[in-house]
Amino acid sequence: DTAVSQTPKYLVTQMGNDKSIKCEQNLGHDTMYWYKQDSKKFLKIMFSYNNKELIINETVPNRFSPKSPDKAHLNLHINSLELGDSAVYFCASSQDLVSSSSYNSPLHFGNGTRLTVT
Amino acid sequence: AQTVTQSQPEMSVQEAETVTLSCTYDTSESDYYLFWYKQPPSRQMILVIRQEAYKQQNATENRFSVNFQKAAKSFSLKISDSQLGDAAMYFCAYSTGTASKLTFGTGTRLQVTL
Numbered sequence: 161d162t163a164v165s166q167t168p169k170y171l172v173t174q175m176g177n178d179k180s181i182k183c184e185q186n187l188g189h190d191t192m193y194w195y196k197q198d199s200k201k202f203l204k205i206m207f208s209y210n211n212k213e214l215i216i217n218e219t220v221p222n223r224f225s226p227k228s229p230d231k232a233h234l235n236l237h238i239n240s241l242e243l244g245d246s247a248v249y250f251c252a253s254s255q256d257l258v259s260s261s262s263y264n265s266p267l268h269f270g271n272g273t274r275l276t277v278t
Numbered sequence: 279a280q281t282v283t284q285s286q287p288e289m290s291v292q293e294a295e296t297v298t299l300s301c302t303y304d305t306s307e308s309d310y311y312l313f314w315y316k317q318p319p320s321r322q323m324i325l326v327i328r329q330e331a332y333k334q335q336n337a338t339e340n341r342f343s344v345n346f347q348k349a350a351k352s353f354s355l356k357i358s359d360s361q362l363g364d365a366a367m368y369f370c371a372y373s374t375g376t377a378s379k380l381t382f383g384t385g386t387r388l389q390v391t392l
Contacts, residue, residue, distance in 0.1 A: 218379075267325070271322050
């Protein structure tokens with residue numbers, strides 16, 4: 161009964177390939193996110209969707225395309241993978257705006273997907 | 279743009295002792311929220327504590343407490359009676375009252391020694 165689940169946990173692929181990371185939340189939240197954590201552990205938001213609508217796109221290359229078939233899912237598709245895409249990608253969800261969420265868990269994170277591009 | 283700064287890349291504390299992790303932020307907003315997240319080696323992001331900017335009282339959660347100095351834009355985390363399980367990366371994060379995203383600091387790696 162994991163709240164935010166993302167698959168796969170690890171992904172190793174070669175440069176130039178296209179890959180997808182899936183994310184699902186069973187919390188009934190309206191907003192979902194993708195964050196990227198680089199090799200120096202720095203976390204930065206990539207995208208945010210609210211009720212399937214894109215609301216934040218933080219100057220992420222066009223090779224990254226999020227897809228939200230419904231508000232419980234936010235998948236991340238990456239085209240033409242590059243070495244610099246190697247990172248840990250976190251999916252997250254919140255009830256609505258971060259500030260209006262309950263104290264106990266304003267933002268629920270998945271366990272991350274470690275992407276390695278060789 | 280809002281920024282979050284954690285000036286201590288690494289900290290060490292002995293078991294049962296107290297340690298304080300520093301965080302400063304820059305914002306022109308009056309309504310915002312501050313968070314501390316813990317990331318153990320398992321990679322999971324765990325919310326430790328949260329502070330609403332409009333509240334003067336410092337948030338506490340068991341052994342974890344914050345020192346929120348709004349005028350100085352400082353938000354430090356104090357861990358009392360440190361335990362081995364506290365060893366992790368700790369991230370300070372900021373969110374405005376209206377935007378649905380977190381801005382993270384660069385993290386502080388906390389080691390807990392016997």
